[in-house]
Amino acid sequence: MPEPELTLELPDGSELSLDQGATGADAAAAIGAGLARAALAVKVDGELRDLGSPLRGGAKFEVVTKDSPEALDLVRHDAAHVLAEAVLELWPKAKISIGPPISDGFYYDIEFPDGEAPGPDDLAPIEEAMAAHIKADEPFERRELPAAEASELFRAQDQDYKVELIDDLVSDEGTETVSLYRNGEFEDLCRGPHGPSTGRIGAFKLTSLAGAYWRGDENRQMLTRVYGTAFHSKQDLKEHLRRIEEAKTRDHRRLGPELDLFSFREESPGMPFWLPNGTTLLRLIEGEVRQQLRSRGYAEIKTPQVLDEELWHRSGHWDNYRENMYFVEAAERESGGERRRFALKPMNCPGACLVYSSGRHSYRELPLRMAEFGLVSRYEREGVLHGLLRVRAFTQDDAHVYCTLEQVTDEVDSICEAIDELYARFGFDDVRVELSTRPEKSIGTDEEWERAEGSLREALERQGREFDLSPGEGTFYGPKIDFHITDALGRSWQCGTCQLDFQMPERFELSYTGADNADHRPVMLHRALLGSMERFAGILIEHHAGRFPLWLAPVQAIVLPVADRHNDYARRVAAELEAAGARSRVDERSESVGRKIRDAELSRAPFMLVVGDNEEGEGAVSVRSHEEGDLGAVPVAEFARSIAERVA
């Protein structure tokens, strides 16, 4: 009688028969010795498992090697365990909490004894201890324990966070047994899976330290988070570190001052000062948005910066947004004897509603579209500010559309189209769309929210767009559609937004006269195409690494006189370029040509125009391109024309 067998289905569709009780490692060995050596884990019916886990018949089976997409997370999770192992060796009294793999590395949150928290210099000794455990090639060994027993085990070691984790698993999920993984002397509570041994961690590095609240709750203990990253090979790690360096050289906070675009000052944290070059960039971006406004029937308005506090009570911002608002008071008492209190607008919508309600409206005017480049001020907690990407004052390319519920779908269509066109103009082609629904803190009835969410969803579905759903991420006054772009480094940024609002028209008692000569309530769409103009500028700076395409470059051409006697001619060239619509300036310093070229290159101007005796004699410029180097002499008029053509 043959032994009973179990049969697995392999990725190529073939079948593999094994003895009962075979493990993942056995299966890998049966396929091939090389594969067995390369195996890190296995996938059974799509679920990642240890090599040592027993198999069941009929399952889809796959061996995970370092070429598998899941392998990196596995190795990083292994590295997190080794990190905890090393830390406990160096700080036996440390308490460990959780240590997951993350998108480009791993971390472990640890409570160090009072006064013993590591500084940046302490990372090297931890790395050394980790390297020793990796060299020792300690196998990962799994065992399962009843939850109560595991809880007792960790309690005996004073590992309070592990005890809390187990107790929560029992009470929240009814867990009865938990798994533990051991490597060397160290044993951690862990769901797994893990690779076969620590020696399979190809290359790792600890990258930084940070504070992190236990379970992300700011009322709880602050732990020390040790960040690291791990790869299969030293080359991969090196490449990763190189990419981080590359991102640093593109950092807009560094390029901004370097290219004279903007600067930050202590006198106004989180609020940028825009220099002439940066202001030019903002105007160019604004020009693109205005084109969308013109072609899509938007009128432009401008509303005040400072509005009576009462308005914000009416709008609901007082109850829902107060902690993010700035309040101001006049120096003098007004005639009533009171100092009137005002708020700096954190959003443009209440002002826009006042514009709407300052006249009567007919159904024939709808949809009524009003845009505003509105400067909004929002108090952001210190510590979250980040260059242009997280600020306390910024300009929204905002607009509000007043229409009927039936018109919403068409309006959303038009907004999506505008976003596609605008983003494409800036070179962003893949747009990710996200629909966010009712958050906990919100105003309005269930029925209104249902209708609002329904009509946005309908618009997206009608366009046949793919979108992600973010439950509970809507604004307090309505659901929204967000638009995300991906930059040259593969990072995703939320820019555009389209929000449906039944509340504001209600609160401001907005109305229009219908065909039936009765008053009706319009619905309101809030939308921004780029979101924050300044933030978008920051994204563009990093996307292009400061080397803007010709049409966006604040200075498109720098004219470089060879000697002082050519300055007059250089100025005439610049004037001719300006007349043709090109932005240029002249470097009139008494410096060598080499020097002027170097400085012009560093400023990343797309073109440098060298003018000396030869050029002046022929009415020409010698063109040097930032991208292509020396291009030779051309007549000034011809160069001016070619710039105009390339920008159009």
Place this chain on the structure above:
RNA sequence: GCCCGCCUAGCUCAACUGGCAGAGCACUUCACUUGUAAUGAAGAGGUUCCCGGUUCGAGUCCGGGGGCGGGCUCCA
């Protein structure tokens, strides 16, 4: 707000354990008049982020404040 680190000339950074605050770049002046990535010389430039303390003496040590940077669930 909280954890860790940082703050010295406009910028980038020096100044051993507490002992006269420095360099390069930028700036100003002068000379050079330059042909595709840094011409030379001289000069000027400081409350060492702010307030307080320790000390004969503080950029340095201690306390408080400000600003900047990395972070603050991608859940065993």
